[in-house]
Amino acid sequence: MVYFLHSRYWQLATTVLLPGIILWWPSQWSAAAEPLSPPAALAAFQLPPGFRIELVAAEPEVIDPVDARFGADGRLWVVEMRDYPSGPADGQPPKSRVRWLEDRDADGRYETAHDYADGLLMANGLQPWRSGVIVTLAGAVVYLPDDDRDGHADRTEVWYTGFAQENEQLRASNPRWAIDGRVYVANGLRGGAVLDARRPEQKPLAISGMDFCFDPISGACEAVTGMGQFGMAFDQFGNRFVCSNRNPLIHLVLENHYLARNPLLAIPTPAHDVVRPAEHSHVYPISRAWTTSNLHAGTFTAACGSRIFNSPALGPEYLGAAFTCEPTGNLVHCELIQPDGATFSARAAFDQREFLATKDEWFRPVNLANGPDGALYVVDMYRAVIEHPDWMPEELRTRPDLLDGVDRGRIYRVVRDNHPASSRSRMPSALSGAELVETLNSEIGWRRTTAARLLVERQDRSIQPALEAQVRGGPSAAGRVQALWLLQSLKLLTPELLAAALKDQSPRVREHAARLCEPALPTHPELVAGVLALADDPDARLAFQAALSLGAAPPDNAIRQALLRIGARSDGHPWLRYAVLSSLNAADAATITSQLLAQSGDNQHAEFLHDLGMLVGAGTEPQQIERVLSAAGAEQADANASQAAVDGLASGAARRGKRLQDLISSQAPATDAESRLVAIARAVADDAGGEPTLRLRAIRILAALGDEASRECLGKLAAGEPNQVVRAAAITAVAPDLTPEMAQRLAADLSSATPTIRAALLDATSRFPEVARRMVDLLASGELKPTELDAPTIQRLTNQADAADRDRAIAYFAAIDAERERRLAQYHAAVEMEGDAAQGKALFQKHCATCHRIGAIGVDVAPDISDSRVKTKEQLLVDVLEPNRAIDNNYISYTLTTTDGRSLVGVIAAETASSITLKQPEAKVETILRADIDELRSNGVSLMPQGWEQSLSVQDLANLLTFIKNWRYLDGAVPLAE
Numbered sequence: 017m018v019y020f021l022h023s024r025y026w027q028l029a030t031t032v033l034l035p036g037i038i039l040w041w042p043s044q045w046s047a048a049a050e051p052l053s054p055p056a057a058l059a060a061f062q063l064p065p066g067f068r069i070e071l072v073a074a075e076p077e078v079i080d081p082v083d084a085r086f087g088a089d090g091r092l093w094v095v096e097m098r099d100y101p102s103g104p105a106d107g108q109p110p111k112s113r114v115r116w117l118e119d120r121d122a123d124g125r126y127e128t129a130h131d132y133a134d135g136l137l138m139a140n141g142l143q144p145w146r147s148g149v150i151v152t153l154a155g156a157v158v159y160l161p162d163d164d165r166d167g168h169a170d171r172t173e174v175w176y177t178g179f180a181q182e183n184e185q186l187r188a189s190n191p192r193w194a195i196d197g198r199v200y201v202a203n204g205l206r207g208g209a210v211l212d213a214r215r216p217e218q219k220p221l222a223i224s225g226m227d228f229c230f231d232p233i234s235g236a237c238e239a240v241t242g243m244g245q246f247g248m249a250f251d252q253f254g255n256r257f258v259c260s261n262r263n264p265l266i267h268l269v270l271e272n273h274y275l276a277r278n279p280l281l282a283i284p285t286p287a288h289d290v291v292r293p294a295e296h297s298h299v300y301p302i303s304r305a306w307t308t309s310n311l312h313a314g315t316f317t318a319a320c321g322s323r324i325f326n327s328p329a330l331g332p333e334y335l336g337a338a339f340t341c342e343p344t345g346n347l348v349h350c351e352l353i354q355p356d357g358a359t360f361s362a363r364a365a366f367d368q369r370e371f372l373a374t375k376d377e378w379f380r381p382v383n384l385a386n387g388p389d390g391a392l393y394v395v396d397m398y399r400a401v402i403e404h405p406d407w408m409p410e411e412l413r414t415r416p417d418l419l420d421g422v423d424r425g426r427i428y429r430v431v432r433d434n435h436p437a438s439s440r441s442r443m444p445s446a447l448s449g450a451e452l453v454e455t456l457n458s459e460i461g462w463r464r465t466t467a468a469r470l471l472v473e474r475q476d477r478s479i480q481p482a483l484e485a486q487v488r489g490g491p492s493a494a495g496r497v498q499a500l501w502l503l504q505s506l507k508l509l510t511p512e513l514l515a516a517a518l519k520d521q522s523p524r525v526r527e528h529a530a531r532l533c534e535p536a537l538p539t540h541p542e543l544v545a546g547v548l549a550l551a552d553d554p555d556a557r558l559a560f561q562a563a564l565s566l567g568a569a570p571p572d573n574a575i576r577q578a579l580l581r582i583g584a585r586s587d588g589h590p591w592l593r594y595a596v597l598s599s600l601n602a603a604d605a606a607t608i609t610s611q612l613l614a615q616s617g618d619n620q621h622a623e624f625l626h627d628l629g630m631l632v633g634a635g636t637e638p639q640q641i642e643r644v645l646s647a648a649g650a651e652q653a654d655a656n657a658s659q660a661a662v663d664g665l666a667s668g669a670a671r672r673g674k675r676l677q678d679l680i681s682s683q684a685p686a687t688d689a690e691s692r693l694v695a696i697a698r699a700v701a702d703d704a705g706g707e708p709t710l711r712l713r714a715i716r717i718l719a720a721l722g723d724e725a726s727r728e729c730l731g732k733l734a735a736g737e738p739n740q741v742v743r744a745a746a747i748t749a750v751a752p753d754l755t756p757e758m759a760q761r762l763a764a765d766l767s768s769a770t771p772t773i774r775a776a777l778l779d780a781t782s783r784f785p786e787v788a789r790r791m792v793d794l795l796a797s798g799e800l801k802p803t804e805l806d807a808p809t810i811q812r813l814t815n816q817a818d819a820a821d822r823d824r825a826i827a828y829f830a831a832i833d834a835e836r837e838r839r840l841a842q843y844h845a846a847v848e849m850e851g852d853a854a855q856g857k858a859l860f861q862k863h864c865a866t867c868h869r870i871g872a873i874g875v876d877v878a879p880d881i882s883d884s885r886v887k888t889k890e891q892l893l894v895d896v897l898e899p900n901r902a903i904d905n906n907y908i909s910y911t912l913t914t915t916d917g918r919s920l921v922g923v924i925a926a927e928t929a930s931s932i933t934l935k936q937p938e939a940k941v942e943t944i945l946r947a948d949i950d951e952l953r954s955n956g957v958s959l960m961p962q963g964w965e966q967s968l969s970v971q972d973l974a975n976l977l978t979f980i981k982n983w984r985y986l987d988g989a990v991p992l993a994e
Contacts, residue, residue, distance in 0.1 A: 049304070049377040051400070054426060060374045062302065063430070064366065067330070070124055070429045072393065073117055077129040078425040083190065083383050084395050087144045088445040088466050090388060092117040092126050095142050095151065098422065100397075103138055103154075103184055112139035114151060114160065116167070124429065133160050133169040138184050140246075143191040143199055145232055146473050152189050152201060155181045155208075157230075174213040176230065176237065178220055180206035188228065189246050190321075190383075193465065195254035195498060197472050197505035200229040202244030202258055212237060226272065227258070233472070233505075241268045241275075241286045246382070247322040251336055251353075252461055252494040253524045254501075255360075257290070257322060262312075264319040264340040264349065265291040269359050269591055274564050274598045280634040282671060283594050288359045291338065291351050298364070301345030302373045310984060311883050318344040318402075321383035321395065324353070326461025329390035329431050338362060339371065339392065341381040343402050348372040348381050348394060358560035358591035372430065388443065390460040391435065396426040444470055453482040456495035468498050472505050480508045487513055493522035500525070504532055511540050518546035523555040530561050534568035544569045551578035559585075560595045567599025575599075580608045583624045593627055600628075602635025609661055610647040613654075622660035629664020636672055638679050641665055645680070649689025655696055656710075662693055663713045666720035675752075676720035686723070694721050698729050701746075704738070712745050719749035727753055734762060738946065740927050744776040751780035759784040763791070767799065768952050770924055770932070771908065778809045788813055789821050795828055801956020802832055803908065839897055846970050847889045851978025853986060859968070859976045866937040867959050870983050875939035877923065878959055879907055881980065889977050896976070899960040909959045910934070913951040914944060923959065 052060060054074040061069050073092070083095040098111035113134035117126035132149070141152040148161035148169060157176040160169035179188040187204040194200050209220035210228060214235055221228075227242030244258025244266070251257070256268045270286035291297065297316040307313050321341040325334055338351045350371035351362040365371060372381075372394070380402045383395040399422075444455060444466045455467035471479065483506075486499040500517060503509040509532060517529035530550055533543045547569070550562035563582045566575050579596045586592035600608070609628045612621055632640050644665055648658035666676045686694070700706055700714035715733070718726040733746035747762065754762075759781040766777055781787045791813060794800035805813070813825040857873070865874035870882045884892065912920045912934060920942060922934035932952065933943040937959060968976070 051378045051398070051424065052376050057374070057376050057379065057398075057426065058428075060376045061428075062370075062373050064371065066433055067430060068433050069372070069394075070431075072124065072427040072429045073126045073129075074426045075398075075424045077117060077127065078115070078427060079423060080397055080399075081383075081395050081425045081427060082397060083141045084385050084393060084427055085142055085144055085149075086385065086388050086462065086466075087116070088443060088470055090118075090443045090445075092119075092427070093132075093142055093144060093149055094395075094427070095139050096425070097138060097140055097397075099138055101184055101402075110135050110137035112136040112153065114139065114142060114149060114169070126427075130167050132162070132167065133172075138187065140187065141189040141191050141201075143193055144469075145193075145199075150175075150191050150199060150232065152179075152187075152191055154184075154187065155179045156213075157188070157191065157201065175235070176210050176228075177213055178208050178210045179223075179228075180204065180208040182206050186245070190244070190248040192248045192250065193232075193469050194229075194250055194256070195465075195468070195501050197233070197468075197501065198229045198231050200227060200240065200248055200256065202246065202248045203227050203242045205243060205245050205260065207243075210237065227268075233475070239272065241270060241272045246320040247340075249322050249324045249338075251324040252326045252464070253497055253528070257324060257338070259319045259322040259340060261318055261320075262294040262297070262316050263289055263291075264293070264297060264316050264342075265289070265322050265338045265351065265362065267359050270594060270598075274567070274595070277567060278598050278600070280602060280631050280668075281594075281597050282634075283597075288591075290353065290360045291340070291362045298368075299342050299345050299347060299349055300368050300370055300373070301342075301347055302370075303346040303375045303377045303379075305345040305377075307344055309883050311880070312344075316340075316342060316349075318342060321381065323384035323386065323392070325392055326386055326464075327390035328459055329435050330392060331432060334365075337365065339384055341384060341394075343380040343382055343397070345370075346374050346377060346379040346381075348384070355557060357556045357589045358595070378424075386460075386462045387429065388441070388460070388462050388466075389436075390431075390462070392430045394428040394430065396428065398424040398426050449474065449476045449479040450482050453479055453486055453499070456486060456498050457490055457492040458495075459492075461494075464492075464494060464498060468502055471502055475506065477506055477508060480506070483508070484513055487517055493520075493524050496520065496522070496525050497528045500528055500532055511536055511543060515542055515546055518543070518550070523553065523558045526550060526553075527555075527558045527561045530558075530565040534565050537565070537569040544575075548574060548578050551582050556589060556592065560592055563592065563595035563599055571601075571604060576604055576608060579604075580611060583608070583628070584612070584621055587621060587623045590623070593624055596624075597627055597631055600631060602632050602637055602640050605631040605635075606640040606643045609644050613644075613647040613650070613657055613661060614652075615654075622656055625657055625661040626664040626667075629661040630668035630671070631664075633665040633668025633676065634671055636669060636674055636679055641669075641676070641679055645693065646687065646689045649687070649692045651692070658693060659697065659700070659710075659713055659717060662697075662717050662721070666716055669720070677722075686721075690721060693717065694723060694726055697721070698726055701733065702729055708739060708742055711739075711742050715742070715745045715749050719752075731758060738930070740770055740772045744772050747773070747776040747780050754780060754784070756784050756786050759787050760790070763787045766791075766804070767794075767954055769954070770910075770927055770952070772927070774804065774954070775806065778806055782809045782812045785816065785818055785821070788816050788825075789818070792821060792825050792828065796824075801954075802829065803958075804954060804956045836898055840894065843893065843897060843970060843973055844890075846973040846977055847893055849971060849974035851974040851976075853975070853979045853982055855972075856975035856977070856979025857983070859972055860979055863968075863976075864960075870980065877935050877937060877939055882983070884981050884983075887981070889981055892977050892980055893973075896973070896980075899958050907958050909955045909957060911951075911953050911955055912944060912949060914948050915950045916948070920944070921955070921959070 054071050058071050078094050080096045080098045081094045082097040085093045087093055094115050096113050104110050113136055114132045115129050116132050118128045119126045120128055137154040139151055139153040143150040150159050156174055159173040159175055163170045186206045188201050189204055190202045191199050203223055207224035209222050211220050212218050221239055223239045225243055226239035227244055229240050230237035245260035247259040249257045258266050267288045267290050269288050295315055307317050319340050323339050325337050328335055336353050338353050340349050342349055347370040350365040352365050353360050353362050378398050378400055380397040380399050381394050382397050385393040387393050452467040452471050455463050458464050483499045483503050487496050490496045514529055514533050517525055520526050530547050533547055537544050547562055547565050550558055553559055559582050569575055579599055582592055583596040605628045612625055632644050644661055648661050669676045669679055697714040697717040701711050701718055718730055730746050730750040734750050737743035762777055763781040769777055816822040861873055867878040868874050868881050869876045907923055909921055909923055920934055922936035925935040926933040931943050931945050935941050
């Protein structure tokens with residue numbers, strides 16, 4: 017989805033734009049943006065010194081282009097998504113098409129266009145293949161061959177169907193041929209159940225949360241780690257990257273098949289944001305970029321078409337750089353990529369500027385391509401508005417300019433100033449097999465990849481000697497890697513050649529050799545030895561792959577020791593740790609944990625030990641758990657290391673729905689090792705001056721292993737620990753063993769509890785009938801406000817076993833709902849009335865600005881209400897009249913009374929063991945020592961008082977709603993109607 021809205025249809029003067037909406041265009045109204053001719057648009061671009069941009073194609077040769085790829089013969093293939101954004105109107109045929117363009121006079125301008133296939137529905141990506149192209153379109157992947165070579169598709173072969181079609185912008189797209197000979201497809205974010213149309217008897221393949229790939233030769237397909245939205249890129253060594261709206265570059269670090277082999281392993285994510293995402297990202301448009309969400313301004317909101325640049329035409333510093341389109345800001349962003357452990361990190365190529373930007377507000381870069389000449393190609397849809405109506409505010413969905421630009425489109429070429437204007441180099445399609453093998457050494461990434469693809473297409477096994485020679489002595493590491501994969505694709509890869517590749521001078525060649533060894537490891541011990549030799553390599557990416565590949569070998573002590581060494585260097589490098597864990601079963605994990613714990617002195621492997629413990633705990637095998645507990649409780653074991661391992665055991669067991677003490681209950685009484693662990697944990701948890709993270713870990717251990725003395729320790733912390741995070745953890749830990757009496761004592765603190773504690777108290781105590789009855793009493797008396805209860809607690813109160821208490825709770829909340837509906841009905845006329853935004857602005861300044869901020873008005877004390885783009889006036893009415901209806905705990909107000917008699921009201925902005933910080937209206941901030949607090953009591957409501965609107969007339973409320981809803985339109989930047 018792309019969050020840009022702009023139009024040339026602006027109005028000047030006070031005008032009724034929609035029923036109930038009056039907007040005033042201020043005197044600083046500026047001229048509307050008109051589309052530029054291709055030469056004018058070209059002149060408007062800004063690039064860094066030393067670069068130039070050239071026009072490759074423009075309307076009418078290309079219209080609404082969304083993907084472009086060069087064929088092996090030099091043709092420029094283009095997908096035109098001409099039925100964007102919502103598809104054809106009812107009864108109308110699809111409008112998308114595939115064209116190919118040619119540059120007949122070799123001047124760099126592709127001036128001649130040919131229709132290849134039309135009448136396609138929402139086509140959005142293509143990949144050249146054999147005599148035609150593979151295309152992604154609505155819900156399907158199809159192949160369009162040109163058997164008679166006349167430049168037109170002869171038929172449509174449907175290969176795969178079942179991709180989700182919920183929204184036209186969130187569909188499978190960007191098919192890309194990869195180093196392993198397969199074609200990868202970006203998920204589109206909505207998944208689906210994919211059917212192989214040529215093998216209807218096969219089960220559907222679920223791709224929820226995954227990307228999709230297939231072998232174009234065999235048709236075999238699978239779900240792979242993902243998921244990308246609109247963009248798919250590979251670097252020169254086959255690392256795969258995707259993007260989504262707010263994530264400009266994501267590296268898919270761990271492939272799914274490695275994770276699938278170990279059902280005990282759960283990791284947070286298999287992907288890594290190489291470029292900072294969402295609100296942490298920064299873009300610097302020079303146009304009047306307007307995002308429908310004001311919270312997204314100046315950040316990535318429509319990242320798409322990411323590309324890793326694999327050629328030297330932009331200069332050596334850009335080889336391997338990442339480029340991402342941001343059509344909202346009319347720009348292309350560049351980040352310089354460097355290795356970072358098993359993945360990558362990035363830094364912006366320029367300080368507060370972009371690689372390519374323009375003031376032309378119709379420039380909509382949506383995709384990028386590497387070219388045969390080593391240049392970067394930019395696909396520009398060139399539209400006034402590039403956004404799906406689903407993400408527009410209701411009042412903008414019928415704008416008159418939504419389809420402006422449906423007859424336009426451009427493609428550009430970016431190079432260094434000294435790069436030749438055009439090239440007559442022989443195209444790969446004209447090369448022999450031997451020449452294609454030689455082309456694998458080209459410095460231009462497109463030529464390497466295209467040569468490899470042609471060799472797979474031709475299935476010419478006679479090139480085996482040339483490929484083997486390339487692996488053994490080719491001048492390019494990227495070429496040697498590609499040769500290995502070509503031999504694999506042609507089923508010609510031998511163990512002897514793999515053994516040689518495992519000793520290659522390049523760590524990248526050794527990395528891919530290890531990966532390709534995996535099927536042969538069970539039967540070729542010499543290859544196992546070769547992979548084992550990589551475990552101690554200083555190259556982190558190589559060690560990462562060695563850990564993954566060793567999981568395919570028959571387990572033995574040498575492999576365990578290699579995995580131990582890799583894991584021991586993984587603190588601070590979680591991907592190394594995950595790779596090791598993917599290759600271990602619970603028994604091997606217990607063995608390695610015991611070995612590490614047996615090392616004397618200060619142990620530096622806490623993170624690794626914790627995750628090893630999780631694997632053992634998830635296995636729920638008492639024997640293996642006891643092995644770890646015995647090693648952790650040994651006298652010589654390092655306390656920090658031991659607690660990390662035991663904390664992992666408990667977490668792993670909990671993930672399987674088990675309590676650790678239940679898994680070892682047969683071992684009674686507790687062993688000396690367990691008693692020692694519990695004693696240390698009690699001391700750490702009870703140390704008020706200790707490191708909070710260590711105390712939290714000790715609390716989890718006591719909850720998992722503790723005896724009666726440990727439960728008493730947890731109870732004391734739950735009742736009165738000053739550190740609120742530690743106290744909340746203790747409440748959660750003691751909850752399973754609470755008595756009704758203890759639950760009532762804890763629940764007595766609800767009214768004075770801070771948000772951190774309240775959530776834990778409600779969850780721990782409301783399940784007890786005595787506490788639930790008391791809560792209903794407090795609600796009825798007004799001492800407890802309904803806004804202080806979360807949804808699960810309300811459900812418990814209205815579903816109690818005791819019928820009388822249950823009926824009282826139901827009646828109470830029903831009365832609350834009835835009063836709410838009465839008040840909404842009283843003021844509902846404000847929704848339909850015409851509002852005056854200028855008067856609404858004055859009302860906002862008077863009544864709301866002390867706590868809320870909209871634009872430059874007000875302060876940020878209460879929740880942000882400025883992002884009103886998708887809210888209807890009905891929703892805004894509810895927010896205004898019912899400020900406490902769904903208030904976040906973090907915005908509940910508190911009254912704090914100090915020992916010297918002062919009374920302060922505000923929301924808790926921060927809290928520590930020694931102080932509380934209150935944020936008050938008008939952004940006043942006060943920090944009070946806990947020693948100076950006489951009483952802290954929740955008011956149960958926000959700072960916005962209930963019933964404040966009674967001082968307003970219905971017309972006043974209509975004016976206020978109009979301002980809140982439409983404040984971003986008041987400067988004339990975006991119209992609501994013609």
